[in-house]
Amino acid sequence: MNSTLIHPSAVIDPTAQLGRNVRVGPGAVIEAGCVIGDDCEIRAHAIITGAARLGVGNQIGYSAVVGAEPQDLGYKGAPTRVVIGDRNILRELVTIHRGTKEGTETVIGNDNFLMTGAHVAHNCHIGNHVIIVNNVLLAGHVEIQDRAFLGGGSVVHQFTRVGELAIMRGLTRISKDVPPYFMAVDTNRVGGVNRVGMKRAGFSPEVRRSVVEAFKLLHRSTLNFPQALEQLEKESPTPEVQKIITFIRTSKRGICAGSRRDTEDEE
Template identity: 50%
Template sequence: MPQIHPSAVVDPGARLADDVEVGPHAFIDANVTIGPGCRILHGAHIGRWTRLGANNTLYPGAVVGHDPQDVGYKGEEAWTEIGDGNIIREGVTIHRGNRPGTQTRVGNHNFFMVNSHIAHNCVIGNHVILVNGALLAGHVEVGDRAIISGNCQVHQFVRIGPFAMMRGGSGAAKDVPPYCINDGLNWLRAINVVGLRRSGFDAGRIRAVKEAFKTLFRANLPLAEALQRVAEDPGCTADVRLMLDFIRESKRGVGSGRGSSRE
């Protein structure tokens, strides 16, 4: 049976795996499913219509699956889906979807540090890190192995590409392409070389991405022309094509290099 502290409140309609641990003064609402190996530490709160996979840890004061911060939300059934192996530290907030049948989705093996916020309808990939105070507005998408540094702010509907990084205190009101470092407001400073090395990219793969970055964000070309040049280059790799596809699919536009005519 789950280990539930006597001071915790668990709705009878919640379903907990046999080895779940629930600490003092934690609260688990109705229509919640919690998978094996999860630890819900003291004072954590899990709102209704939330599903947690296996081996997640919610630290004290974390709030997962509560109402979205949206004045149009009227209590309709909307969901929060959490994968496996996530670390959700003190004061983290992850809100459910803001309209009937919608959801906020979090993948696997992410690390959300103290007081970071994931708003309604966000989609978070795998191995993502949100550092203390990072704030994601509604409908933000974050790709695998991206890093959102401390006190960063991401505007609603913005996409952060895989392996991208936002430097501490920076803001993104436009999409951040894969592999790029976002600095200031919408400034693409460079390629996240350290992150790529840590993720197993060899020198050749990194070199190809860096060359594409120079053409796209340093050559002062119209974006359409820069995209075509990179696509037609014989050295265009699968990694580079991922970047090109991401940029072409952007609805908000992407950040630019400082001093670019597109800034």
């Protein structure tokens, strides 16, 4: 049985497609060409525009905006869009802008939690199970990999990557990549390993220890960074450490340097 509930004050374009059991709150707007999957909730005064596509079970918070045109002076109205997966929560005032070049997309995966006031700019790619806390700012073309955690007020420069299960402390500012499992602090610094996050994710003590030792070799040894990376590759790394190595080798912006003091979480 389709129990879709649409408030009388909501505005829905006739070409928009709504799935089953969708709830649309007062004053919400769903514009032309948008697709809303089953079991989604579009709360009061939220706006879905730009032919955005939402999967199933998403919650779009009060006054959130999904699919608006990019804040890019080079954008000339080309058809682009936002694509959102399943079971995401976007809280109040979240903004997600669509791609900037024709045919491109801003992509949000599954099971993510974007808190109040977070901004996701054009062509960003966010993986799965990511937590983005209040007022985080992601510039264009940023990549946030699975299970990363971005603390409140963090800022990520365009084309920068944040690796799997990495964490950014609140108010951190980065324009260089943060490798998987590492903790970003201050400006373009990493202060240790996200040990608590790794433990909660089910990584064994041995695996966590291997990542800590990799961090120490890269950022606390007497070797310079290229020497340390080469040494790390020679040591038959675990799959997790190999993931760090591959991430570093494929970086285009460079990697955050080690901080002058340890700031990693305690277990």
